Amino acid sequence: MLNVISTGEAIEEVLNCVQGASTGTEFVSLSACLGRKIAKDIISGEFIPPFSRSTVDGFAVSASDTYGSSESIPAMLTLKGEILMGEKAEEKIKKGECIRISTGGMLPAGADSVVMLEHTQTDFDGLCLVFKAVGPFENVTKKGDDIVPGRMVIKKGTVLSSKHIGILASLGITEIECTKRPVVAVISTGDELVEITEKPADGKIRNINSAMLSALLLENGCDVVDSGIIRDSKAELEKALKIAADESDVILISGGSSAGARDLTAEIINENGSLLFHGISMKPGKPTIFGSCFGKPVFGLPGHPTAAYFVSVRMVLPLLTKLGAVAKGTKKETAVLSCNLPSNHGREEIVCVELENGKATPVFGKSGIVSLLSESDGYVIIDRNCEGLKTNEEVTVNLF
Amino acid sequence: MLNVISTGEAIEEVLNCVQGASTGTEFVSLSACLGRKIAKDIISGEFIPPFSRSTVDGFAVSASDTYGSSESIPAMLTLKGEILMGEKAEEKIKKGECIRISTGGMLPAGADSVVMLEHTQTDFDGLCLVFKAVGPFENVTKKGDDIVPGRMVIKKGTVLSSKHIGILASLGITEIECTKRPVVAVISTGDELVEITEKPADGKIRNINSAMLSALLLENGCDVVDSGIIRDSKAELEKALKIAADESDVILISGGSSAGARDLTAEIINENGSLLFHGISMKPGKPTIFGSCFGKPVFGLPGHPTAAYFVSVRMVLPLLTKLGAVAKGTKKETAVLSCNLPSNHGREEIVCVELENGKATPVFGKSGIVSLLSESDGYVIIDRNCEGLKTNEEVTVNLF
Numbered sequence: 146m147l148n149v150i151s152t153g154e155a156i157e158e159v160l161n162c163v164q165g166a167s168t169g170t171e172f173v174s175l176s177a178c179l180g181r182k183i184a185k186d187i188i189s190g191e192f193i194p195p196f197s198r199s200t201v202d203g204f205a206v207s208a209s210d211t212y213g214s215s216e217s218i219p220a221m222l223t224l225k226g227e228i229l230m231g232e233k234a235e236e237k238i239k240k241g242e243c244i245r246i247s248t249g250g251m252l253p254a255g256a257d258s259v260v261m262l263e264h265t266q267t268d269f270d271g272l273c274l275v276f277k278a279v280g281p282f283e284n285v286t287k288k289g290d291d292i293v294p295g296r297m298v299i300k301k302g303t304v305l306s307s308k309h310i311g312i313l314a315s316l317g318i319t320e321i322e323c324t325k326r327p328v329v330a331v332i333s334t335g336d337e338l339v340e341i342t343e344k345p346a347d348g349k350i351r352n353i354n355s356a357m358l359s360a361l362l363l364e365n366g367c368d369v370v371d372s373g374i375i376r377d378s379k380a381e382l383e384k385a386l387k388i389a390a391d392e393s394d395v396i397l398i399s400g401g402s403s404a405g406a407r408d409l410t411a412e413i414i415n416e417n418g419s420l421l422f423h424g425i426s427m428k429p430g431k432p433t434i435f436g437s438c439f440g441k442p443v444f445g446l447p448g449h450p451t452a453a454y455f456v457s458v459r460m461v462l463p464l465l466t467k468l469g470a471v472a473k474g475t476k477k478e479t480a481v482l483s484c485n486l487p488s489n490h491g492r493e494e495i496v497c498v499e500l501e502n503g504k505a506t507p508v509f510g511k512s513g514i515v516s517l518l519s520e521s522d523g524y525v526i527i528d529r530n531c532e533g534l535k536t537n538e539e540v541t542v543n544l545f
Numbered sequence: 546m547l548n549v550i551s552t553g554e555a556i557e558e559v560l561n562c563v564q565g566a567s568t569g570t571e572f573v574s575l576s577a578c579l580g581r582k583i584a585k586d587i588i589s590g591e592f593i594p595p596f597s598r599s600t601v602d603g604f605a606v607s608a609s610d611t612y613g614s615s616e617s618i619p620a621m622l623t624l625k626g627e628i629l630m631g632e633k634a635e636e637k638i639k640k641g642e643c644i645r646i647s648t649g650g651m652l653p654a655g656a657d658s659v660v661m662l663e664h665t666q667t668d669f670d671g672l673c674l675v676f677k678a679v680g681p682f683e684n685v686t687k688k689g690d691d692i693v694p695g696r697m698v699i700k701k702g703t704v705l706s707s708k709h710i711g712i713l714a715s716l717g718i719t720e721i722e723c724t725k726r727p728v729v730a731v732i733s734t735g736d737e738l739v740e741i742t743e744k745p746a747d748g749k750i751r752n753i754n755s756a757m758l759s760a761l762l763l764e765n766g767c768d769v770v771d772s773g774i775i776r777d778s779k780a781e782l783e784k785a786l787k788i789a790a791d792e793s794d795v796i797l798i799s800g801g802s803s804a805g806a807r808d809l810t811a812e813i814i815n816e817n818g819s820l821l822f823h824g825i826s827m828k829p830g831k832p833t834i835f836g837s838c839f840g841k842p843v844f845g846l847p848g849h850p851t852a853a854y855f856v857s858v859r860m861v862l863p864l865l866t867k868l869g870a871v872a873k874g875t876k877k878e879t880a881v882l883s884c885n886l887p888s889n890h891g892r893e894e895i896v897c898v899e900l901e902n903g904k905a906t907p908v909f910g911k912s913g914i915v916s917l918l919s920e921s922d923g924y925v926i927i928d929r930n931c932e933g934l935k936t937n938e939e940v941t942v943n944l945f
Contacts, residue, residue, distance in 0.1 A: 175741070175756055176756070176759070179760055179763060179764055193915060193916075194750060195745060195747075195750065196747060196748065200911065202804050202805075229736065230735060230736040230737045230748075230777065230806075231735070231736035231737035231738070231748050231749050232736075232748045233746070233747035233748040234748075247805065247806075248848070249735070249737055249750075249848060250737075250748075251747065251748040262804075286911045286914070290911055290914070291910070291911075291914045291915055291916050292915075292916055298916060298919060298920075299919060306760075306764065306945060307757065307760035307761040307763075307764050307854075308854075308918040308919055308921075308945045309918075309919050310756050310757045310759075310760040310761075311753045311754075311756070311757040311850045311851075311854070311915045311918055311919065312915050312916055312918070312919040313756075314741045314751060314752070314753045314755075314756040314757060315750075315751055315753050315850075315915045317741055317742065317743070317744065317751055319741060319742055335630060335631070335649070336629065336630040336631035336632075337630045337631035337649055337650075338631070341575070341714045341717055341719060342717065342719055343717070344717065345595060346633070347595075347596060347633035347651060348596065348628075348630075348631050348632045348633040348634075348650075348651040349631050350594060350595065350649075350715075351714060351715055351717055352714070353711050353714045353715050354711075355714075356575055356576070356710050356711070356713075356714040357707065357710045357711040357714060359576070359710075360579055360706075360707035360710040361707040361710075363579060363707075364579055364706065364707050377630065404602050404662075405602075405647065406630075406647075448648070448649060450711045450715075451711075454707075454708075454711070510691070511600065511686045511690055511691075513594070513598070513600065513649075513686050513691075514686070514690070514691045515593060515691055515692075515711045515712050515715045516593075516691050516692055516698060516712055518708040518709075518711055518712070519698060519699060519708055519709050519711065519712040520698075521708075545706060545708045
């Protein structure tokens with residue numbers, strides 16, 4: 146007889162188990178850092194831009210030389226030559242002089258602004274006529290206008306996306322210290338399981354859970370160790386758990402929905418760690434086990450794929466997020482029920498739904514049905530104290 | 546002088562260019578298919594479950610043998626033995642017989658239901674007392690109850706997520722035909738560029754755009770070929786374009802914001818294909834070039850990172866999505882402006898904003914500012930015909 150606790154109590158127990166724990170950090174290259182969480186503030190060590198640059202095609206000038214110029218009375222400056230892209234201006238320009246410059250070109254000493262090409266004329270030898278005055282720093286991005294040394298450019302804990310890459314590249318940062326992705330070992334148990342590459346003989350079924358749980362974990366910022374199929378033998382399971390504890394941060398064992406098989410898992414956890422709960426008032430998911438074994442958190446998940454999936458969503462992902470995983474996150478949508486949902490008093494219930502035009506229609510399936518997940522648009526979590534929901538009542542749908 | 550067209554016209558031109566084109570398909574393994582778009586309907590070839598299974602621990606019976614049984618008058622059945630997990634029941638059970646079965650076990654011939662363990666008692670030798678009647682198929686998932694051969698389980702065009710993996714694994718499908726990810730070549734041009742691993746000498750800056758655009762493309766379901774930095778030479782650029790056309794489906798050339806450099810790109814496209822537009826009324830992004838060159842669509846993006854980023858978001862991603870890429874998608878949020886935004890009549894303008902408590906505050910930066918993207922929460926697209934927006938006016942913010 147399972148001594149069940151509520152989902153709320155179970156989640157609390159799970160999160161307490163990893164209080165203060167972390168997976169550590171590692172350096173990740175710029176080309177592989179999308180979706181990773183940075184472990185330290187990124188502080189600039191440089192000026193960006195590293196020199197004052199023209200933002201237009203035109204002529205670099207000293208602004209005061211252009212004051213008062215107009216279409217009728219242009220300023221007349223001596224053209225000193227051209228600054229090529231990527232080159233430093235060797236000479237300083239003096240009062241009354243100007244130098245041809247392209248967008249992005251480095252401003253020479255003595256110049257503080259740029260006149261746009263269209264406001265000039267250079268028909269006369271060595272002379273440049275300026276028809277429009279510019280102010281100091283007009284058409285110029287000054288050294289350090291973007292970033293100066295010491296400025297924090299990306300905050301610790303930020304999850305990197307493409308919008309951050311430009312700034313990291315500009316600072317020459319090609320290795321970024323990030324939170325390590327939690328490693329999760331996935332063990333499937335059951336004498337009835339065969340690898341998914343096989344055609345199952347009578348009495349046997351394919352090992353769905355390893356592939357399914359691995360996918361859920363990968364989607365939610367974790368690395369996976371596939372520990373394979375273990376037969377219903379205490380010695381084998383204990384050995385597999387021990388190896389998994391060495392290779393991972395968290396262990397998931399699915400399968401063994403029969404009372405005998407569940408007890409085996411609970412026994413091993415008890416003998417090599419501590420069993421924190423065995424049974425939750427959640428539907429699906431009642432025979433869920435959790436504890437610490439060989440020093441690592443271990444979940445004994447139900448064998449039914451849908452149950453294993455939802456227990457993982459409700460409890461395993463929060464634990465992994467606390468350890469530093471960047472979870473995919475769940476989009477929610479409000480909808481109205483298209484029919485009544487009877488009370489499930491005392492148990493939290495997860496009901497799959499199809500969504501259409503703001504209407505949520507529950508999709509029910511027998512125990513172990515795999516197509517349920519694939520064909521639903523999302524799921525509704527019904528609180529254990531709920532007395533039942535009526536047609537047209539508003540519900541929050543967690544989208545897949 | 547650029548002959549600019551509107552963003553709307555430009556996007557139309559871009560999408561027309563790939564009308565009817567596709568990247569083809571490829572087989573992807575189950576462990577690598579998350580986020581991929583399937584190319585054909587997945588039709589089941591099997592019964593799932595492949596045999597009738599018990600959903601509880603108990604005894605497999607013929608339901609009619611239990612009719613009328615109760616606590617006071619239990620049915621008495623002869624216990625034939627036990628069906629072990631993963632094994633086929635060799636013998637058929639006859640009327641008046643029952644056989645011990647575990648959750649998930651295969652139902653033997655002659656049995657059509659299962660009595661739960663807690664409603665039985667087997668103290669007497671060879672006898673099993675049943676205290677509660679069951680109906681036909683009670684506590685049983687029948688062969689094919691989940692899926693039957695010929696049923697479509699996942700529709701063509703579906704983007705795979707973890708919720709689909711269980712059903713694919715159950716059917717033993719380990720290689721899935723998916724739309725090929727578009728391959729995009731990224732070329733950065735400019736004599737002022739150095740690799741991001743270098744410390745730039747005076748006049749030079751790091752090649753931000755290659756890293757930044759590659760990240761944007763990877764985030765949006767594409768593969769990237771980094772074609773490196775090309776100097777401002779017609780021969781080099783033409784050669785690079787030709788190689789890129791062989792290696793990719795779409796080419797991005799960024800850089801060369803100066804009129805001279807842009808003309809070079811436009812010239813090469815013209816001579817080896819057709820230039821479809823050169824200049825769009827978009828801010829940032831005016832000097833954007835697009836055409837077909839050596840048989841592939843080519844974008845000439847501005848050199849300024851923020852401009853290159855936004856032109857890619859507005860035009861390159863829609864083209865790639867049309868070619869089959871699974872784009873990340875943009876979450877939108879409504880907010881109110883915290884200040885006035887002056888009219889940008891005639892040009893579509895993209896303004897970066899910071900979001901806080903439903904208020905959007907524009908973040909302005911000089912041309913070429915890289916930190917703008919990183920420090921903004923999203924951006925607002927202001928229509929070219931907009932006369933200006935006022936404080937507290939509602940805007941749609943595209944979140945990063």
